[in-house]
Amino acid sequence: MALIVHKYGGTSMGSTERIRNVAKRVAKWARAGHQMVVVPSAMSGETNRLLALAKELAPSTQTTAYARELDMIAATGEQVSVGLLSIALQAEGLQAVSYTGWQVPIKTDSAYTKARIQSIDDARVRADLDAGKIVIITGFQGIDDDGNITTLGRGGSDTSAVAVAAAMKADECLIYTDVDGVYTTDPRIVPEARRLRTISFEEMLEMASLGSKVLQIRSVEFAGKYRVPLRVLSSFTPWDIPIEEEARSGTLITFEEDENMEQAVVSGIAFNRDEAKITVIGVPDRPGIAYQILGAVADANIDVDVILQNVSHEGKTDFSFTVHRNDYEKTMDLLNSKVVPALGAEKVIGDTKICKVSIVGIGMRSHAGVAATMFRALSEEGINIKMITTSEIKTSVVIDEKYMELAVRALHKAFGLDQESAA
Amino acid sequence: MALIVHKYGGTSMGSTERIRNVAKRVAKWARAGHQMVVVPSAMSGETNRLLALAKELAPSTQTTAYARELDMIAATGEQVSVGLLSIALQAEGLQAVSYTGWQVPIKTDSAYTKARIQSIDDARVRADLDAGKIVIITGFQGIDDDGNITTLGRGGSDTSAVAVAAAMKADECLIYTDVDGVYTTDPRIVPEARRLRTISFEEMLEMASLGSKVLQIRSVEFAGKYRVPLRVLSSFTPWDIPIEEEARSGTLITFEEDENMEQAVVSGIAFNRDEAKITVIGVPDRPGIAYQILGAVADANIDVDVILQNVSHEGKTDFSFTVHRNDYEKTMDLLNSKVVPALGAEKVIGDTKICKVSIVGIGMRSHAGVAATMFRALSEEGINIKMITTSEIKTSVVIDEKYMELAVRALHKAFGLDQESAA
Structure with a gap:
């Protein structure tokens, strides 16, 4: 008997028919003798619907004033989900009980709409598990020290599930989603992309931060901090496949580096086209210019990703960086009006x-x-590199957007990721 | 400065446009210097939508097993409403804060789907009012001693508002609804029906229990118990009518019987066609037959309204009673198969x-x-009376359904309810 945490995304919870399938799958695990905790997301579309209502009433772009109320509203999506899943499990003949974040309680800080989990009291949940009940807990939300409802931000249910698994010292946390695992790259771009049977925690963290949407990055950080065995797998397999088969499916995020003797040099290719590149030309090369430029950008609440400063010529240098495309106009205005x-x-x-x-x-x-x-590999395809940035376990290049698919395919092949032995 | 509780029904909260109008109305009262507590219902249709989802997953008619989860689900409708109204008030430039039942807290017993309020802690709400905030509290729900979410049953938001008004010792509780007050009878049947400017608490209680749908009966009971000044008024008047005019509109439920020197003998005509009549013929007239018949009916969870036993002839009697039409078939089956x-x-x-x-x-x-x-009056219209039942302040007759409108109009005229002096 093991203690297992299942997390189901909004698509898996998208209709009563799908919720019934989730219940059947969870019931299969419970009947196999496991203690089960389930963390479902809101039904797909529900969080967007609720936030759209709020936006209609608060047309101001400055939403921080309403952040407490946004959390009050958005948290209801998951509350509905846990109640429905509990009913579906009871209809399957199992004992089940649902809890909101505040009922567990899952304590967070007070940073509405992007709160961080501080502690989880597992006493109530453990008592229910020991009494033979399946426990269903709302993802995405918690309660602060003053008894206000908080939410963890988009994708926060992944983090909730991992945090619950960590607090309960669960044997494994299974993230059921609409893909069947972590791939060497996006199969929509490279048909030869392969599912990884395992990926190291550090690689997963880089993949998540570089644009892979499989797991929310904070959930990966949490898994790393508490060494929670985490598996990403598909919620679209038939619910009644043998449990042994299901337990081995998807991708396992590992913490033991020597687990795979034949570790591939490169595990995956990540990409995104969310960024824009900005270059300040002819900056007098003196100490403090990076701070003068990026300090002003940071003060405007704009996140910078890649940063690059070329060597100087005749006392002048060029300074480049990337920002999210949504922040491009704002950043250009700021630089032209003040910084330059x-x-x-x-x-x-x-x-x-x-x-x-x-x-x-x-x-x-x-x-x-x-x-x-x-x-x-990029050179052989005639792709010009505009920026390069590296860390211990990743190398990123900025290139023309039009070459993106070509670059991903070339790199996927160059590192042999289409070969089974790479896994 | 007074402490005022406003309650808004689901229709008044039915869209963001309507919520904005509610906010403007509340803002008007707050700007006039009143301390404001607002109890809104779920957006119209929302509770039905949520319960329909639950029903799809639990096709069994036996919903008591899922009652805790039904409350978990249904309570979210009001939670969304309070958050939205708080945002709308803040957009109006006012300070506002929303609370769920458990945050106040509003303590109830554990009778899921039909819980009763036991106590309300007003400390948090009072602190907010003193700090100049408008406080918005979810109707319809509370929390039991074990921290479970409970709901008060359909129309429970009226009860929540009255209970909050009682706990806060509010100067008045205003129930905004889709009619503009309590009428001598339903104006759709008698066009001459008049709005009552005042009605005594006891009359309101009878009207509510006899089929007038203006106020939920438990909210009237609550108002009576704590002597909460209660006013029913329309949420469809323009939000910007002068506050003095609005404060005198609708119908005030009073507790001082001598308040109106010219108290009318009859204040209103109530009616319903939800019932069915059942008669057991030829019952041996011996002690205990009422219990034998109605005990079996009560054991089947069927509510009985009017009960009538005729005098016996030759040791036999006829025993009649009415039940809700939804329970008619079930009651007939029960009587035929077992009781008779x-x-x-x-x-x-x-x-x-x-x-x-x-x-x-x-x-x-x-x-x-x-x-x-x-x-x-009924006789003059040729209407035959099938059953009669009386209490201290009401007389009810059961008649053929086809004569209902005719009877109501005849009685409305016979008691002079179309005359202004009757108010």
């Missing part, structure tokens, strides 16, 4: 038609020449 | 084409001949 005049720089140029492509793999730590292989 | 054979009665006959018409008025206590006036 103050710095005495020449001008600002921007490019919104870029993308970022990254290779990720813990094998890069011990293998030389990985970046060189990447650059050669 | 056990009693040695002759047979059971039923009639679903009946209605009950009642006259209500505290003046009946001190005026003789009121019932006689009623019977004469």
Whole structure:
């Protein structure tokens, strides 16, 4: 007997028919003798519907004033889900009980709409499990010290599930989603993309931060901090496939690096086209210019991703960075109106038609020449690299957006990710 | 400055446009210097939508097993409403904060789907009012001693509002609804029906229990118990009518009987066609037959309204009662299969084409001949009376359903309810 946490996304909970299937799947695990905790998301579309109502009443773009009330409203989506799933499980003949975040309680800080979990009291849940009940807990939400409802931000139910698994010291946390695991890259772009049977926690963290949408990044951070065995698998397999088969499906996020003797050098290719590149040309090269430029950007609440400063020529340098495309106009305005005049720089140029492509793999730590292989593969396709940035287990390049698919396919092949042995 | 509780029904909260109008109305009262507590219902249709989802998953008619989960689900409708109204008030430039039943807290017993309020802690709400905030509290729900969410049953938001007004010792509780007050009878049947400017608590209680749908009966009971000044008024008047005019509109439920020197003998005519009449013919007239018949009916969870036993002839009597039409078939089956054979009665006959018409008025206590006036008026229209039942301040008759409108109009005229002086 093991203690297992299941998490189901909004699509899996999207209709009563689908909720019935979730109940049958959970019932299968319970009947196999496992203690079950289930964390479902809101029914698909529900959170958007609720926030759209709120937006109609608060047309101001400044939503922080209403943040407490937004959480009050948005938290109801998951509350409905847990009640419905509990009824579906009882209709299957099992004992089940649902709890909201505040009932557990899941304590968070007071940062409405993006709260962080601080502690989980598992006493009530454990008592129910010991009494033979399946426990269903709302994802996405908690309660702060003053008894206000808080939410964890979009995708927060992943984090809730991992946090509950950590608090309960669960044997495994299974994230059921609409893909059947973590792939070497997006199969819609590279048909040869393969599902990874395992991926290291660090690689998963890079993949999540680089644009892979399989898991919310904070849930991966949480899993790493508490070493929660985490598996991503499909909720679209028939609910009645043998439990042994299901328990081995999907992708397991691991913490033991030597678990796979034949660790691939590169595990996956991530990409996104959410960014825009901005270059300040002809900046006088003196100490503090990075701070003068990026400090002003940060003060405007704009996140910067890749940052690059070229060597200087004749006392002048060019300073480039990327921001989210939504922040592009705002950043350009800020630089042109304030930063460039103050710095005495020449001008600002921007490019919104870029993308970022990254290779990720813990094998890069011990293998030389990985970046060189990447650059050669891109070069052979005639793709010009605009920016490069590296970390211990990833290398990212910024290129023309139009080459994105070509680059991903070339890199996928160059690192042999279509070969079964790479897993 | 007064402390005022406003309650808004689901129709008033039915869209963001209507919620904005509610906010403007509440803002008007707050700007006039009043401390405001608002109890809104769920947006119209929302509770039905949620319960329909639950029903799809639990096709069994036996819903008591899922009652805790039904409350978990249904309570979210009001939670969304309070959040939205709080945002709308903040958009109007006012300070507002929303609370669920458990946050106040409003403590109830554990009778899921029909819980009763036990206590309300007003400390948090009072602190907010003193800090200049408008407080918005979910109707319809509370929390039991074990921290479970409970609901008060359909129309429970009226009760929540009155209970909050009682706990806060509010100066007045205003129930905004889709009619503009309590009428002498339903204006759709009698165009001459007049709005009552005041009605005594006891009359309101009878009207509510006899089929007037203006106020939920438990909210009237609550108002009576704590002597909460209660006003029913329209939410469809323009929000910007002068506050003095609005404060005098609708119908005030009063507790001082001598308030109106010219108290009418009869204040209103109530009616319903929800009942069916059942008669057990030829029952051996011995002690205990009422219990034998009605005990079996009560054991089957069927509510009985009017009960009537005729004098016996030759050791046999006929025993009649009314039940809700939804319970008619079930009751007939029960009597035919079990009760009649056990009693040695002759047979059971039923009639679903009946209605009950009642006259209500505290003046009946001190005026003789009121019932006689009623019977004469009906007789003059050729309407045959099938059953009669009386209490201190009401007289009800059961008649053929087809005569209902005719009877109501005749009685409305016979008691002079179309005359202004009757108010």
